[in-house]
Amino acid sequence: MxxxxxxxxxxxxxxxxxxxxxxxxxxxxxxxxxxxxxxxxxxxxxxxxxxxxxxxxxxxxxxxxxxxxxxxxxxxxxxxxxxxxxxxxxxxxxxxxxxxxxxxxxxxxxxxxxxxxxxxxxxxxxxxxxxxxxxxxxxxxxxxHPCQVLADLQTIKEIKGKLQDIKVVYIGDGNNMAHSLMIGAAKMGIELVIAAPEGYHPDTSVTDKAKAIASEHHAKVSIEANPFEAVKHADVIYTDVWASMGQEAEQLKREKDFAGYQVNAALIENAKEEAIFMHCLPAHRGEEVTAEVIDGKQSVVFQQAxxxxxxxxxxxxxxxx
The missing domain is CATH 3.40.50.1370 (Aspartate/ornithine carbamoyltransferase)
Structure with a gap:
């Protein structure tokens, strides 16, 4: 520092x-x-x-x-x-x-x-x-959402002491948060895995841009369907709400489509023991993340905020x- x-x-x-x-x-x-x-x-x-x-x-x-x-x-x-x-x-x-x-x-x-x-x-x-x-x-x-990711990078570096050779796994909708995380990770030499169901992957043009940037900075950006596979060896597990502002009409459909993508204790156990949990907030406890995780010892969401x-x-x- x-x-x-x-x-x-x-x-x-x-x-x-x-x-x-x-x-x-x-x-x-x-x-x-x-x-x-x-x-x-x-x-x-x-x-x-x-x-x-x-x-x-x-x-x-x-x-x-x-x-x-x-x-x-x-x-x-x-x-x-x-x-x-x-x-x-x-x-x-x-x-x-x-x-x-x-x-x-x-x-x-x-x-x-x-x-x-x-x-x-x-x-x-x-x-x-x-x-x-x-x-x-x-x-x-x-x-x-680049301002959020700048703060996220600061938080990860504060806690882990570095950004290079860090694995971040983002679980959920391939939205603006996922897009900025991909670009930020690619720039900073981070391995980023997006775990999202079919139909909710990040924008293809943003993914292509992030992969091109990653190739220049010894980083890696990939998409994985299985969240339990994605979080193996993860240093950071990150999620966001399933229905963002303006998508409220899709709430019930999204709850069904993202049913296997909740960040809970069982999922966290597949990551590194010292993995941290991040969320850009606001959070919906019981949906994309359980209260046990977001209010638990591995959560850094308020430091992040x-x-x-x-x-x-x-x-x-x-x-x-």
């Missing part, structure tokens, strides 16, 4: 003004820098030392999808960095009444120092970034500072 600011500066990557749309856009060195910076920021906070590199800076936070962790971590984070966060619901701004993404981007660029957006389409985020003259951070789309704050503060510092 980084303990001195001068060490951060020594390894500094020049990220100011960049947007953060997907981890695929960042090198391994840049991701490592963000993790080290997040560790440093976390240590400063724990020791009660003020770290305010964004005094006078303002972050606009556009939400077309509601959230607990994303909103609170970004809003608290920008305040702790000395800046101001402005919550912008799609119902409260003109984008909700038909103003174009391009016009919104150019207007907000004149008022703000950065934009975080949590929305549906990845194309919306990409257009916003293309038309903005300030950094844009992807707080979540239906395709990717806290690291959203520190990882995102690192992002804002690097991009806006």
């Amino acid at each position: 980084i303990t001195e600011a001068k060490e951060i500066n020594f390894h500094k990557q020049e990220l100011k003004g960049r947007s953060f749309l997907t981890l695929a856009d960042y090198s391994q060195n840049e991701i490592n820098y963000l993790i080290d910076l997040a560790d440093y920021i976390k240590k400063q906070k724990r020791e009660g030392i003020a770290f305010e590199p964004l005094k006078g800076k303002t972050l606009g936070m556009i939400f077309e999808k509601s959230s607990t962790r994303t909103r609170v971590s970004f809003e608290a984070g920008i305040y702790q960095l000395g800046g101001l966060g402005i919550f912008l619901s799609s119902k409260d701004i003109q984008i909700g009444r038909g103003e174009t993404i391009a016009d919104t981007a150019q207007v907000l660029s004149g008022y703000l120092d950065g934009i975080m957006i949590r929305t549906f389409s990845q194309e919306t985020v990409e257009e916003l970034a293309a038309k903005s003259s300030i950094p844009v951070i992807n707080g979540l789309t239906d395709l990717y 806290e690291n959203r704050l520190h990882a995102q503060k690192a992002l804002m510092t690097a991009l806006m500072g």
